[in-house]
Amino acid sequence: MRIGVIGGGAWGTALAQVAARGGEVLLWAREEEVVAAINDRHENSMFLPGVPLSPAIRATGALDDLADRDALLVVAPAQHVGAVLNLLPSKDTPLVLCAKGIEAGSRRLVGEVAQAAHPGAPIAVLSGPTFAHEVAVGLPTAVTLACADSALQVRLAERLASPTFRPYASSDVIGAEIGGAVKNVLAIACGVVEGAGLGQNARAALIARGFAEMTRFGLARGARAETLAGLSGLGDLVLTCSSTSSRNFSLGVGLGQGRSATDLLADRRTVAEGAFTAPVLAEAAAEAGVDMPITDAVCHLLQGAPASEVISSLLARPRRDEA
Numbered sequence: 001m002r003i004g005v006i007g008g009g010a011w012g013t014a015l016a017q018v019a020a021r022g023g024e025v026l027l028w029a030r031e032e033e034v035v036a037a038i039n040d041r042h043e044n045s046m047f048l049p050g051v052p053l054s055p056a057i058r059a060t061g062a063l064d065d066l067a068d069r070d071a072l073l074v075v076a077p078a079q080h081v082g083a084v085l086n087l088l089p090s091k092d093t094p095l096v097l098c099a100k101g102i103e104a105g106s107r108r109l110v111g112e113v114a115q116a117a118h119p120g121a122p123i124a125v126l127s128g129p130t131f132a133h134e135v136a137v138g139l140p141t142a143v144t145l146a147c148a149d150s151a152l153q154v155r156l157a158e159r160l161a162s163p164t165f166r167p168y169a170s171s172d173v174i175g176a177e178i179g180g181a182v183k184n185v186l187a188i189a190c191g192v193v194e195g196a197g198l199g200q201n202a203r204a205a206l207i208a209r210g211f212a213e214m215t216r217f218g219l220a221r222g223a224r225a226e227t228l229a230g231l232s233g234l235g236d237l238v239l240t241c242s243s244t245s246s247r248n249f250s251l252g253v254g255l256g257q258g259r260s261a262t263d264l265l266a267d268r269r270t271v272a273e274g275a276f277t278a279p280v281l282a283e284a285a286a287e288a289g290v291d292m293p294i295t296d297a298v299c300h301l302l303q304g305a306p307a308s309e310v311i312s313s314l315l316a317r318p319r320r321d322e323a
């Protein structure tokens, strides 16, 4: 299986490194400097500095070069997936979606965006607790690889698996997507807890109540509960709610320390998907009649409400049943 990767950020580069264990890989990057650095020095100094890359990875700046690929890993940020897929010449190549988010405006999951751009292409979702820098250096990692077509799922898993990269099979594409999109918003909230110095009890409570939100929203959108409780849901939620290696968590730390979202997001080259997903997730939840108070709180913080006020009103909500 000839693998192509769309997106030369940290995660696209790490996934190219994973795929390069099983053969040559072609990676499309938007930035000329990234293409040159990968081809000349086997390094992505812009987005994944300090990690030596496999010589089996070639980079290109031309999407047309991906025409001969048997499968494409789509790793552009969620807000840009539609635009990039619309520019691709081949429209029926299997797409493995690796971005985590919901498209602003349309409120579509990345899978729905991909299906609209390439109606004939089989779709899979790869998601889980996966910091790019750990995957790229070969630390043990497990992911959900979801696809409705089980034969394609098996082929993709065989092509990507290695002793340190372990894909688990699922047919629940929507569930795998929702876990990854929602956990980014909750990771911002957990960062706020850290930044505001609210303690470990509060963080554990937020993870548990955040998981309840993720589950309510996921079930309303047709996800399966076991997918949400798996690697792509709870697994990734725990990872990104525990570490400043998470860009979303770090953004939250800044908000909790009283800095403004505008300042924190200005001049950022890397993506904190939760900042884009939070408002559209809140809209989608309201439309579906799903209560998501932590998501609403993150929206207020991103709009500039003071952290102390947002935290007080979250804690002052009427008591309710846990279930």
Ligand SMILES: NC(=O)C1=CN([C@@H]2O[C@H](COP(=O)(O)OP(=O)(O)OC[C@H]3O[C@@H](n4cnc5c(N)ncnc54)[C@H](O)[C@@H]3O)[C@@H](O)[C@H]2O)C=CC1
Residues within 6 Å of the ligand: 007, 008, 009, 010, 011, 012, 013, 029, 030, 031, 047, 075, 076, 077, 078, 080, 084, 098, 099, 100, 101, 130, 131, 132, 133, 269, 270, 271, 273
């Ligand atoms: N970095 C990580 O550890 C992981 C990231 N992800 C997800 O992967 C996706 C990509 O994130 P990263 O690789 O981390 O990105 P990054 O933050 O390392 O780099 C930013 C990326 O955005 C691209 N970009 C910026 N403007 C663009 C535009 N107008 N059109 C197309 N692309 C544009 C850049 O070319 C670059 O590839 C996100 O959805 C993220 O949530 C998923 C798992 C792990």
Ligand SMILES: O=C(CO)COP(=O)(O)O
Residues within 6 Å of the ligand: 100, 128, 129, 130, 131, 132, 184, 187, 236, 239, 240, 245, 246, 247, 248, 249, 271, 272, 273
């Ligand atoms: O999705 C990730 C790990 O699974 C990366 O999280 P951040 O985008 O918050 O860094």
